Amino acid sequence: MVDTKTITVTVNGEEYTSTVNVRKNLIDYLREDLGLTGSHVGCEHGVCGACTLDMNGQTVRSCLMLAVQADGTEITTIEGLPSEGVAEELKKSFAKNNALQCGYCTPGMLSSALEYLNNGGKANKEEIRRHISGNYCRCTGYQSIVEAIYDVAENGVSK
C-alpha cells in the first residue's frame, strides 16, 4: 500500500521524475510540481474542459486523472505546442478572430481544437461546435472560436 509514488512523465518533450502524493491529480501536478501553469483548473469534475490537454496523442481531462496515472506517458500542454504547423496556424487564427478574451478556457479549447483538426475535422461550423461543446467559455459566446477553427480547417496551414 502506498500513498506516494515516484513517477516519470515526459512533458513537452522533457522528462521529469518526481515523487508525488498519490491523491494529487495530474493538472495540480503539472501546475504546482512542474510549474507549468499554462493549463487551468475550472471545475475539478470534468465538465468545463478548462484542464483538457494532450496525453499520448489524445485529449484528456487532467483534473480526472491522478498524476501517478501519467507515469510513463507523454504529455503536451499549451506551453509545448509547436511554433509551426497546425498548432501555430490555429493560434494565429485565434488571435486574428479574437477567439479568446480572458484566456482561461484557451488552453483547453486549443487542445480540443487541435484534436479536431488533427483528426481530419472538416470546415463545418456545426461539427466544430459539437466538438468543442465540452469546453466552456463564458466570455466569447463561442462564435469567434468557431470562426478561428473553421478558418484553419478551410485554409489549412499557410506555406
Place this chain on the structure above:
Amino acid sequence: MKSSAFQYELPEDLSSALKLLNSEDLDILPLAGGQSLMPMMNFRVAQPDILIDLNKIDSLKNIIIEGNYVRIGSMVRYYELEQSEIIQKHFPLIVHVIPYIAHSAIRNRGTLGGSVSLADPAAEMPSILIALNASIELSSLNSTRSVNAEDFFKGIFETDRKSNELVTSINIPISSTPKKFGFYEVTRRHGDYAIAGSVVTSDGGQDNFHDTRVVLFAVSTKPMRLPKSEAALNGQNFNNQDSISEAIDAVSGNSFERDLHNDEITKETLAKVSLKRAIGGLNG
C-alpha cells in the same frame, strides 16, 4: 475540491486486483476510466481507503469474437469501441450512440466496464446493452459468473456486482444480421446526460418488428424495458401507426423518477416522445 487521502495500488493483472478487492476491513474502490469516480472523489462523495487502479490490466482491454459472442473487456474505452471494426460490423447501434456520450476527452478515458458498474440511470450504455441482450461477466477471486444485463442494473448506482467482484467483460450475442435500431434522446445540450431516452432494436433479418426490445433510460431508477410496447410492435410492420401508438401508450402506467429540473410528468411525456422518435428513426 481535493479528494481525501487514500492508498493506491496498481495491479499488473486481474488476479492481483481481485486479491486486493477481497479485503473486508477497508473501503476499497476500483478505478477504471475515472471519468465518474474521480469527480465523486473530488467532491468527497466517495472516500475510499484504497484505490485499485485497473488501467494496467491488459487482459481486460480486448475486443474479441468468442463463438457467438463479442467479448468486450471491461477496460475497453469508448473511443476504442467506436473505432473497433468488430463493433462497427456487428453492433452499429453502439457506434451510433457513442457520439452522444459526453465529449471526446471523456470518451478517450471512460470505459464500458466503468459505465456498467456505475449504473447511472441517465446513461445510455446500460440500456443499449439490454437492447442487445448482453451479459455482464463478473469475477471475484474464486469465481466467475455471468448476469444478463437486464438483471444486472438494479437501481440508482446499484448493480448486482458485489464489492469483491469486478466486471471483467461485457458479452453481446452476434446476430447473423446486425439488429435494426432506433435511438433518440432528449437533451438540453449536446453531450449532456439525457433527460429521457429510448432505444428500440429489432431482428435485422426480418422486414417487420421481430424479437423487439424497447428500453427507456433516464426516466427511472434504472433502464426501463417495456414488454407491453414490445408486444404491441412484434409482428407488425415498421410503419403501422396503430401498433406504434399502442407501443407509445404503453409507456404510461410505469413509475417515473423526477430529477432536479424535470418532474415525473415531464419524464413520462419525454419518454413517449423519445420512443416515438426512436421508432420513427428505425434504420429499417
Place this chain on the structure above:
Amino acid sequence: MTGPKFSFDKPGKYIGQPTERPDTRRLLKGRGKFVDDIQLPRMLHAAFLRSPVAHAKIKSIDTNAAEKIKGVVKILKGTDFVGVVEPYVGVLSHLAGLRSAPQMPLAVDTVRWQGEPVVMVIASSRAIAEDAASEIILDLEDLPAATNAEKALDKDEPIIHSEFDSNLAWERTVDVGNVDEVYARDDVVTVEKQFLFGRHTGVTLEARATIANYDPSENQLDIYYSGQAPHMMQFIYAKHLDMPEENVRVTAHDVGGAFGIKVHTYGDEIATAAAAKLMERPIKFLADRYESFMSDIHARDHVINGKMTVSKDGKILALEYDDLTGIGPFSMYPRTSAIEANQVLNLTGGPYTIPNYRANAKVVFQNKNMMCQYRAVGHPIAMALCDGLLEEAAAAIDMDSVELRKRNLIPDDTYPTTSTTGMKLDDLSHQKALSKLIEMMDYEKLKKENADLKKQGVYRGIGFCSMIEVTNPSPMFYGIGGAPIASQDGATIRLDAGGGIHVASSVTEQGQGTNAVLAQVAADVFGVDMDRVQVTTGDTKTTPYGGGTWASRGAGIGGEAVYLAAEALKDQVLDVAGVMLQSKPEDLNIDNGNVVDHVSKEKRMSLADLARTVYYRGNELPSDMSPELIATRHFRVTDTPFVFTNGAMAAHVELDIETGIVKILNFWAVEDCGRVINPMLVDEQIRGGVVQGIGHALYEECLYSDDGQLLNTTLADYLVPMATEMPEIHVGHIETPTKTSVLGAKGAGEAGTGGAPACIINAVNDILRPLGVTNYQIPMTPNRLLDTLRSAKI
C-alpha cells in the same frame, strides 16, 4: 503651447480598427498570470468550513481533531476576527431607507445562509486544509429560515435580523403622471402578466482567487486579486484591517472572467487578508467550483406583476408594476444589493415615451446566498418586463410589435431628453437602430416563413427588444452615497528614452480588451506604433487612482483619460521640439514615432532623439526650461449621471412543442455605443453578452429547497450555455458619439446580456400566444414549457 489636436475626420491607424489584442500573444502561449499561477515563498493555503444550513445559532465549534492533522498550521473561527476586522455594512446614503446589518467575514454566533464561511483552516496544502475542515465538529441549533421571498414580509415569517422590524431591506416607489386616470378610460387596452425571474449566477471559469501577503517589517499588505476594482479593494482592506491605505497594494494581472461577480466584498477573501496579517505569511485562497456556486454572488431573483395600457391605435399610456426581489441575509458591501432593484425602477420603459408610470420595488432579506450586481445589473429584468408587456399589448390590439415600437420609441431627433423615470438621455438612436435591425434580419420574409412553416407543424417565433444600457457612470451612481468607488479614472503616459511609451491606467482588464483599447487610443493620439506602447493596469501602486472596470466604463472613461493624457504628452514633446527645431509647436505633430512637420509630414526628428536630449543631454536645452515627458490626466462624466447607449435586438427561435426545447436559429443585435474604438472587441462583447443572456432565458437557475439548501452546486446540475446550442450572432453598429467626452465612446460590455433575455422570452411567447398560452417563468426550461403547452390549443 499646444500642438495640433487629434482629428477624427480621417480613419485612425488604430482607433476604429479591428486591431488584434497584444494580450492574446502571451495567453496563447500559456503565459497568462492568473492568481493561482503565483507561488510565494512560505505560502499557505486556506479552506473554509461553511454552514451546512440556512439559519442556525452556532453552539460550539470543536477543532481538536482538525488541529492534529499534519500540515495544519492554524484554524480560525469567526470570533478570532472580532477586533481584527471592522464589520462592514452594505448601505449607501443615496438609497434612502436601505438598511442592512453589520457583517463579519466569518459567521460569529449565527449562520445565515448555507455556504456562509464559519471556520477557516490554513494548512500547507489545500488538500490538507480540506481534510482538516472535514474533521471539524460544528454544533448548530437550527433556526427557522426565511427562504421564500413572497412570504418574507408575512407576519409569521422568521425575521432574519432581530434589530429590524421585518425582513424589508429597502423599498422605493416611482409615481409619474396618473395611471389611475388611464385605467378609468374605456378606450384603452390593458395587458397584465406575472414575471418570475430565477436567481442565477456568473460562473466565471476562473473561480474567485486571492493571495494575501503581509510583511510586518513594513506594515505592508499585498493582495493578488482576481477582480475588477483594485483601488476599491485597497480602500476596503485598509479600512477594515485598520491599515493606512497607502500600505495596501492590490494587483490584478490576468482575470479569468469577472462579469461583476468579482467586484464585491467576500468574507472569505477578507478573512484571507486578515489571516495573512495575523500569521505574517502569504495565504492563498481559491474558491473551488462547489463553493463558487454557494458563495459567489447570485443575482436577478425577482417576482414582478406588471401591466401596460395602450390606446387602440398603439400609444403606450401607462406602465405599472411591482417588483419583489429576495437578496441574501445582508446587503452586499459596498455596492449594496438594492442597486439591481433601483435599476429596474429607473430603466424599465426607458426607450419609450410613457406618460404615466407607477412602480414599487421591495428588496427583502433571505436566508440564501448573497445577491448583488452581475453583468447588466437590472437591465435584463427591466427590458424583459417592458418589452414583454409591449409585445402582449401589440397582440392585444392586433398590431405588429415592431410597429408599436415605432410609435412609441423616443424619436431620434428629440435629444437631450429625460425618461419617464427621470433618466437623462442624450445621443441615442432607437428609431434608427430598429430600422437597421429590421433590415438586417429581413423581418417580413422571416414572418412569412414562420407562418408557412407553422402549417407544417414547425413552430417558430420572433422576439424583439429595444433597450437602453447604463455606461460610463458618474459619481451619482455610487460615490454620492458614500461608497469608496471611484467614478473618475486617470492615465499617466511616460515617454522613454528609446521612443516608446508607458501607459498606466486605473481601469482594468478581464479579457474584454481594455489594455488593447487604451493602447490603440494612446498610439493614435500620441503618434507611435502600437508595438511601442506598454500598458499597465490593475496595480494600485503604479497606476493613477481610479475605479476599475464595471458598468461598461473602461473604454469611455479610461479611454478618455488616455486620450487626454496622450494629447498632454504630445504638447510636452512639441514644446521641447519647438525649441530644439526652432518651430512653433502648432506647426509640428507626432507621427509614426517621429516629430514631423504638421502640414508636409516631413520628419524633423525622432522621438528617441528628443527624449534622449531631454533625459541625458539637458545641457542642450535652455536653462529656464524644465521639460517633462510624462503626463497624467483624469476624467469623469459630469454632464449626466449615466451615459446611456441604445440597442435593438431580435431572436428567431424554434420551439419543439413535443419536448419543450427551444432552439435559437438566429440572433441580431444593433448597438449604438458611440464612437467604436475597436469594432471587433465591441462585436465580441455583444456576442459574449448575448450568450450569457441566453443562459438566463433558457438554462441558468440556482435552485433552492424550501429549507434553504442550494440544490445545484455542480456544472452538471447548473447548466451554462455551450457551443452547440448557441446561434450565430449578427452585430450591426451605429455610432452616435456622446458629447460628454472628446473620444465620444460609450460602453458596450453589458448590452448583450441586458437585451438578449427579452428577445428570447418574447420569441417563445410569440409562438405560445397564438396557441392561447404564455410563459413568463424564466428560465424557460423544457419542464416549464411542457407544463404551459399542456393547456395550449394546438
